[in-house]
Amino acid sequence: MADETNLEGVAPVEATGSEPQQREGRGRGRGRGGNDRGGNNDRGGNRGRRDDRRGGRGGNDEDGGEELIEKLVHINRVSKTVKGGKRFGFAALVVVGDGKGRAGFGKGKAREVPEAITKATAAAKRAMVRVPLKEGRTLHHDGKGRFGAGKVNVRSAPAGTGIIAGGPMRAVFESLGVADVVTKSVGTSNPYNMIRATFDALTDQTSPKSVAQRRGKKVADLLGRGGASQVEAEAAAEAIAE
Secondary structure (H helix, E strand, C coil): CHHHHHHHHHHHHHHHHHHHHHHHHHHHHCHHHHHHHHHHHHHHHHHHHHHHHHHHHHHHHHHCCCCCEEEEEEEEEEEEEECCEEEEEEEEEEEEECCCCEEEEEEEEECCHHHHHHHHHHHHHHCCEECCCECCCECCCCEEEEECCEEEEEEECCCCCCEECCCHHHHHHHHHCCCCEEEEEECCCCHHHHHHHHHHHHHCCCCHHHHHHHHCCCHHHHHHHHCCCHHHHHHHHHHCCC
């Protein structure tokens, strides 16, 4: 009986002692599997933290704490014929602006529409440019822009005119914050070329303040050359915000 008891008592000890060894042996034998499981958990946690940091940094850099106006201009669907059928993709064109003289456009491609719009919006935020506005509502002077076969004409307008523009050009001026403008597009109806031609015209816009600084003169001196009196020129110079 004593021998049987000892044997019964020893057997569990050997089993409990050998089970961790067997597990350790299995872990060593399948080191890649064990590392994969542990590595995936570690990578997943690190990746999640990196995504959080990227999201916070991107929001601060791109938005700057401001509410931006995002307008979807065009979505194009393309298909590629493969062995199993057709593979569809989407291209999005987005215009982004703060409504205070800054705007930009971007395009993005993806397999799904929401992802394409997200890529285009991010690209538009990175490519925003500042355009000087007269009284915060219209352009300082007329301008022309061209890209490829697209030609656009933009003209400043008095208060109450509204945005006389169509399609993609209207989205640009609404996001830019322009309230009164007259435009005309000639040569193409391609939204990509129209947007690029419009921004080509807007980047050529200058304000009397920048011209006066470049020439080393006062704004009133430039405005007084059009036949206005000195008092009217000074009043107009004070009314110019930029």
